[in-house]
Amino acid sequence: MSQDGVLVIKNLHASIAGEPILRGIDLTLRKGEVHALMGRNGSGKSTLAKVIMGHPDYEVTSGSVTLDEQNLLDMEPWQRARLGVFMSFQYPQAVPGLQVGNFLRKSVQAIRGESAPNAREFRKELNSCMEKLGVEKKFLARYVNDGFSGGEKKRLEILQLMLLQPQLAILDETDSGLDIDALRTVSTGINASVGNAACLIITHYQRILDHVNPDFVHVLIDGKIVASAGPELATKLEEKGYDWLEEGASA
Amino acid sequence: MSAPDRAEHLWRYTPWHRIHPTGNPDDIPVELSPALVNLSLLDGSEAPEEVTISALDNDIERDVNDDIAAAFIRALPASGAVKVTIPDGMVLDQPLLLTIEGGGDISGIQIEISVGSNSQTELLTIIESGVNWFGLLRSGTIHPSAIFNDIVLNRLEDTKLLRIEQFNLLSDCQAKFGTIGVGGSRTKGDLRYFLTGNGANLQVNGSIFSAGEQHNDHHVEIMHEISHTYSRLKWHSSCSDKSRTIGTGMLRIAHGAKGSDSAQVFNNLLLSRDAEADSIPELEVLENEVVGCGHGTANGPIDEGQMFYLQSRGFSESEAQDLLVASFLNATMKEMGGNTIHNWLDKLILGGAYTQT
Numbered sequence: 001m002s003q004d005g006v007l008v009i010k011n012l013h014a015s016i017a018g019e020p021i022l023r024g025i026d027l028t029l030r031k032g033e034v035h036a037l038m039g040r041n042g043s044g045k046s047t048l049a050k051v052i053m054g055h056p057d058y059e060v061t062s063g064s065v066t067l068d069e070q071n072l073l074d075m076e077p078w079q080r081a082r083l084g085v086f087m088s089f090q091y092p093q094a095v096p097g098l099q100v101g102n103f104l105r106k107s108v109q110a111i112r113g114e115s116a117p118n119a120r121e122f123r124k125e126l127n128s129c130m131e132k133l134g135v136e137k138k139f140l141a142r143y144v145n146d147g148f149s150g151g152e153k154k155r156l157e158i159l160q161l162m163l164l165q166p167q168l169a170i171l172d173e174t175d176s177g178l179d180i181d182a183l184r185t186v187s188t189g190i191n192a193s194v195g196n197a198a199c200l201i202i203t204h205y206q207r208i209l210d211h212v213n214p215d216f217v218h219v220l221i222d223g224k225i226v227a228s229a230g231p232e233l234a235t236k237l238e239e240k241g242y243d244w245l246e247e248g249a250s251a
Numbered sequence: 252m253s254a255p256d257r258a259e260h261l262w263r264y265t266p267w268h269r270i271h272p273t274g275n276p277d278d279i280p281v282e283l284s285p286a287l288v289n290l291s292l293l294d295g296s297e298a299p300e301e302v303t304i305s306a307l308d309n310d311i312e313r314d315v316n317d318d319i320a321a322a323f324i325r326a327l328p329a330s331g332a333v334k335v336t337i338p339d340g341m342v343l344d345q346p347l348l349l350t351i352e353g354g355g356d357i358s359g360i361q362i363e364i365s366v367g368s369n370s371q372t373e374l375l376t377i378i379e380s381g382v383n384w385f386g387l388l389r390s391g392t393i394h395p396s397a398i399f400n401d402i403v404l405n406r407l408e409d410t411k412l413l414r415i416e417q418f419n420l421l422s423d424c425q426a427k428f429g430t431i432g433v434g435g436s437r438t439k440g441d442l443r444y445f446l447t448g449n450g451a452n453l454q455v456n457g458s459i460f461s462a463g464e465q466h467n468d469h470h471v472e473i474m475h476e477i478s479h480t481y482s483r484l485k486w487h488s489s490c491s492d493k494s495r496t497i498g499t500g501m502l503r504i505a506h507g508a509k510g511s512d513s514a515q516v517f518n519n520l521l522l523s524r525d526a527e528a529d530s531i532p533e534l535e536v537l538e539n540e541v542v543g544c545g546h547g548t549a550n551g552p553i554d555e556g557q558m559f560y561l562q563s564r565g566f567s568e569s570e571a572q573d574l575l576v577a578s579f580l581n582a583t584m585k586e587m588g589g590n591t592i593h594n595w596l597d598k599l600i601l602g603g604a605y606t607q608t
Contacts (some may be wrong), residue, residue, distance in 0.1 A: 053563050056555070077562035078571070086563075093560035097582030098574065103564075106574070110565030143582070160564065 006031050006198040007052075007168050012063035014051045021047045023223035025063070029168065029198035036209055036234060037202045039220035040242055045202045046090060048220070049172045053087040054080050067168060082111055084167030084197075088157040088174050094145040100156065101126075101140030104163055111164050129162040133189050150177030158189035169199045175208035187211030206238045219245055261441060264497040264529060265468040267319060270413050270439040272357045272384035279323070284355025284382070285331045288362075292345040293375060293595055301341060302372075307332040307363050320441055321415045324359055324386040332361035335374075339367035339394070346373035346400075346592045351387070352380045353410070359386030366391065366399045366424075373400040373588050375596075379434070381408040389416045393424040395448060400588040402429040404596070405438060414440040420480075422448030429587030432459040432467050433600060440469040446480040456587050457486035458580040461494035461526070468497040475504045475511040484515035487583045489576050490526035497528075503535040504544060512542035519550040520579050522572075577601045 012025040021044045029035055039045050051058050052065055054077035065072045072080050095103070104126065109116045117125055130137070133155050145153050154174055161169055171190065175183055190199070190212050201212060209217075209231060217233040218225045219242070226245050227233060268276050290304045291297060335349065351360060358380070366372065378387060385407060393399050405412060412435045420426055432438060444453055459467050473482045488496035498517040519528035532546035553575050561571035581601060585593055 053559075055559055076568065077559060078565055078567050081563050081565040089560065089563075093554075093557050095557055095560070095575065095578055097578030097580070097585070107564040107566070110570070143578075164564075 006068060007200075008064075008066045009052075010064045012048075012051070012065060013061045014047060014058050015061055016047070016058050020061070021058075021223055022051065025223070025225060027218065027225065029200060031167070031198055032195060033216065034194060034199045034201065034212060034214045036214040036217045036231075037200055037220060038204065038217060038234065038237055043220045044223040045220055046172050047223075049087055049170045049200070049202060052080075052168075052170060053077055053085060078110075082113070086161055086164055086166035086169050088154075088161060088169070088171040090172040090176070092145045092153045092157055094143070094148070096143050096146045098144045099140065100142055100144055103144050104140075104160065107160065108163050111166075125163065129159055129189070132162070132192060133159055134185050135159060151179065151182045154178055154182070154186055155189075158186050158193075161193045162189055165193070166197055169194055169197050170202070171199065172202045173204070174201070175203055175205060183208060184211060206234050209234050221246055260499065260501070260533075261318070261470050263499070265437070265439045265466065270320075270411055270437060272411070279326055280357050282355070282357065284353065284358045286358050286360040286385075287352045287354065288331075288333055288360065289350045290335065291348050292343075293348045293592065294345055296345070298347055299341070299343070301338045302343075302347065303334075303336045305334050305336070307334040307361070318415075318441065320413055320439070321388055321417075324361060324388040324413065324415060331359075332363070334363040334365065336365045337367050337370050337372050337399075339369060341367060341370040341372060343372045344591075346375050346588065346595075349374060349376040351376065351378045353378070353382035353385045353407075354380065356382060357384045358382045359384075359388075361388040362390075364389065364391030364401075364418075366393045366397045366426075368394040369396045370394075371398040373402075373592055375402045375404065375588075375592055377404045377406055378412070379406040379408075380410070382410055384411045385413070387412065387414045389414075390418065392419045393421060393426045393451075395422045395424060397424045397426070399424065400427045400429070400592070402431065402587050402592065402596070404431045404600075405434045407435040409436045410434070411436060412438040412440075414438065414442075416440070416442040418444050420444060420446045420448060420451040420453055423450040423452075424448065425452040427454040427456065427587055429455075429584070430457045430459070430469065431584060431587075431596065431600065432457070432461070432469075435465065435467075437466045438468065442469065443472040443474070444482070445474045445476055446482060447476045449477055449479050451477075451480045453480075453482040454586065455482070455484045455486075456583040457488070457498070458584040458587075459486070459488040459496055460576075460580055461488060461490045461496045463492050463494060465494040467495070468499075470499045470501070471515075472501040472503070473513065473515070475508040475513060477505075478508055479510040480508065481511075482513045485583050485586065486515075486517045486530075487520070487579055488518070488528060489520040489522060489579055490528050491522035493523075493525045495527040495529075498530045498548075500532040500546065501535065502533065502544065502546060504538050504541055506537040508538050509540040510542055511538065511544070514543060514545040516546065517548040518579075519548075520576065521550060521552050522576065
C-alpha cells in the first residue's frame, strides 16, 4: 500500500490504563475514499477512533499516525480538529447551557479559521444543511445534546460534519440507534460531506453500507486488522459472522 | 443589637462580624451615603408613568423578617427607602431596569416592590459602585395572577454586600427570581419567598461566578404555606482561584399545604484546588400529601468528556474551559427571563456568547 494517503497509520499500538487494546494497526485512507471498519464489541474500533482524535485516556505505545504527512500524535485534540480531523461520537456529550446555534457558529469559526463564512453566509449554509438533514430551526435554541433522543444526537453530529468540512471524517457507530428513515437521512448527510474527505465508518451493520457505499471494508479482531477487501466483505460478514476470520487470524 | 450565634444555620459560613460594615457587631454606623436609584426601560427609554417609584417610610406592608440583618439595614440612618409599584394589568414588552449606585464608604437602600394583579413584567436590578459596604433590603408582594421575572445583578467592585430579601407570592402568580453574582468581595444573601396563595408558582435561579478571593454566601428559603403551590430552585456556582461559594437552602412545606410540588438543586463547578464550595439543601416537610419535594447537590471539576468533545470541535483547552464555565452559568441565567433580558445580560456578562444565532 502506498503511503501518499491523507491518513497513514503505521504499526499503531495503544493501551488504556496499561491494558493493550490496539496491537499493530496499519491503514491508509486517501481523499474521497470511504473505508468501513467492522468487528465485534471490544475489538478496538472505538479505541482507534479516539486515538486518532487524541483522547487523553489512551497511551500510544508505538507506531505513527499522520495526516497529510503531519504527525497527529504530537498534537492536542483541538489542533487535530483544526488540521481537519473530525470524529462523530458514538455517545455525544451533552453540554447544558450551550445552545446548538452558538456552538456550531463558534466551532466553524475555530476550525475553518479565516475561510469561515461571515454571519450571513453561515446562516445560509446552516439552513441548507439543516434542510438536508430534516432538522427544524428550533433545534438551534436547544442545548447541545441535552435531552436529545438518540436520533437527534446523531443528526447533530452529521450536521457538524457537514459544516466543519473536514479532511478526515471518522464516524463511530453513527448508525446505531437510528430508525430506517433517520438512517437514510443521516446517510445523505454523510454522502454530501465525504466527497472531498477520507472517511472511516465504524459500524456493526451492513445497512448503513447500503446507503454509504464503502470502497474498502476492514475487520478488526483483538486490536489488529485481520482482513481487508471490497464491499463484498461486509455482505459475507453479515452472513457468516466473525468466527471464520478469527480462525484464520489464529492460524 | 446582639450578633447572631455563629452556629445558627443562616450564619454558619459567614458570621455576622464578617459582613458587618465595621466588623464590630455592636456598631451601627451613623455615616451612611444614600444610594442613587434610577428606573427606566432596558432599552434606555423612560419607564411608563404608570410604573411608579416613590419614597417609602418604614411602615412597609409586610414586616420583613426580624433577623439581625434586616433589622440592621432598617436601623441605618438616612438609608433611604423607595417603593416601586407596578399597577394591576400592566403588560410591558420591554423589561424594567432599576440601577442602584452606592456612594461614599457605606451605603444602602430599602426597596418595596408591589407587582399588580394580572400584570406581565420583568425587572432587572443592577447594583454597582465601589463602596466598601452596601446593604440592600428588598421586600414585596406578587399579586394574584401576575407574571413577574425579577433579576438582581451584583456588579459591585471590592465591596461587602448584605442583601436581604422577602417576597410574598399570592394566588396563581408566576414569579421567577434570579440572582447573578459577578462582583463584590464578600456577599451574604438571605432570600426568602413565601407561597401564600393557591396555585402560586415560583422559580429561583442563581448564576454565581466567584474568582480571586471572593466569598459568596446565599441562603434561600422557600415556604409553601398553602395547597397546590409549585417551586423550583436551581443554583449554579463556579469557583476559581481561592474563592468560596456557599449555597444553603431551606424548603419548607407547611402542614396543610397539600399538593405542593417543590425541588431544589445546587451545582458547583470547582475550577481550582484552592476554591471551595459548600451546598446544604434542607427540607422541612410537615404535610404528607405532596406531589414532590426533592433536593440535591453536586460538586465537581469540569467534566473531562465535555472537554474532549469541545476540543474535538476545534476549541483549545482554555477556550473549551471558558465555554463550559459560561455554559454552566448560562444554564441558569437563561431561565431567569425572556430573550430580550437574556440577550442583554449575555452581552454584558458573557460577551454575547449566547445571543441566539
